[in-house]
Amino acid sequence: MKLQEGKCLDVWIPRGLVSSGAEILSAFTSAEGLCALSLSWEGDQITNLQPIQTEPVSSLKMLLPRFAEPHAHIDKAFTWREAPNLNGNYQEALETNLNEQRKRTLQAVYLRAERSLSLAVKNGYRAIRSHVDSFGSCTDQNWEALLDLRSKWNSLIELQLVALVPLEYWSTEQGKDLAVGISAVGGLLGGVLVPPFDRKVSRNLLIQMFKLANQLGCGIDLHIDESQMQPAAGLSLLVQVLDHIELDVPLTCSHSSSMGLLPSRDLRYLAERLARHQVKVVALPLTNAWLLGRKERTTPVQRPIAPISQLQEAGVTVAVGGDNVQDPWFPLGNFDPIALMSLSLPIAQLAPWKRLGLAPFTTSAAAVMNLEWDGIIQIGCPADFVLLDANSWSEALSSPPSREVMINGSWIANRSESKNNLIEFLG
Ligand SMILES: [Zn+2]
Secondary structure (H helix, E strand, O other), X not given: OOOOOOOEEEEEEEHHXXXXXXXXXXXXXXXXXXXXXXXXXEOOEEEEEEEOOOOOOOOOEEEEEOEEXXXXXXXXXXXXXXXXXXXXXXXXXXXXXXXXXXXOOHHHHHHHHHXXXXXXXXXXXXXXXXXXXXXXXXXXXXXXXXXXXXXXXXXXXXXXXXXXXXXXXXXXXXXXXHHHHHHHOOOEEEXXXXXXXXXXXXXXXXXXXXXXXXXXXOOEEEEEOOOOOOOOHHHHHHHHHHHHXXXXXXXXXXXXXXXXXXXXXXXXXXXXXXXXXXXXXXXXXXXXXHHXXXXXXXXXXXXXXXXXXXXXXXXXXXXXXXXXOOEOOEOOOOOOHHHHHHHHHHHHOOOOOOHHHHXXXXXXXXXXXOOOOOOOEOOXXXXXXXXXXXXXXXXXXXXXXXXXXEEOOEEEOOOOOHHHHHHHHHO
């Protein structure tokens, strides 16, 4: 549905998301690093970008590239009502999740995943990487529903799928069969490495998994060190394995939460080793802040969270993801990238007016997901963006603003009736 015919907009764009050029250097820039620019497009591409000469700039809206969500679980999203975890701890989240899995139907997965994609598109995402419960009787139906939806929504959003299983599964015959199937549909291999674990056993399991990934050409995305105990036990083991095996596929470490509890010198050493092995990290501050470090009648003052800044400093690409949405692991969330930025600001002290505070939600998320477009706005890039009804970061993040979304040069509406509009857009 087209909202307007105009092919030119005067907007604020964060300086860190505009390719540097002489024309940008002369643009008026706000204290929050927003550049006042005039943007033109033809068809599905940006054709011009130049500084706005006319005042005032105070009424301009903010324009951002469409976002990438590097870590979600759309097969279990919105299950909180039927499977609440009122104590909010890791163990009960796991048990509640497993109980919910036993009752799952194909239709339920389809509905919740489609609701996730619909919200994500309306809120401004262009890609989502979802981990998929792939162990036990619900596996086939989960993949059937999500692969079907991946094709259906392909023109609006890219869906990447990661098979989430216990690490040891990849060493079994069924696991190897599953991996062949995952490879055939362009998926990634996932797994969980959280202490306590036997180092020798886990080392062999990682080696087996990496060999399988190499053989099939599947990327890897692990849930690792989502814990407050034995800081970075999983990551330390992982880099030791990487020292001895050549991994030919991209490797992402999601969570990496307990690494933040390491003494600074150990932390820096590990971060440098991760950078050397080109391991990418997805920090998930919301779920971590809710689930980890719990102790009865105690407010946690020490929070396990991936050390985002220190990892960036060492040269590691770090993205921030939303993780769970209204399921046993986390009771909130709505596939809204602006709400994610807003909540992450105080938890992780990530300020979007700083380049490294904005990158985890934009360019680094695109890099972790190996997306074709890096998210930098420049002539020739896709006309794929979100226009926020806000003229500063402070306003945008204080309450999620209304917004318009442009996909391939066409606007879609973001109103309450927009589910129908989206379907109309899908044709
Ligand atoms: Zn997760």
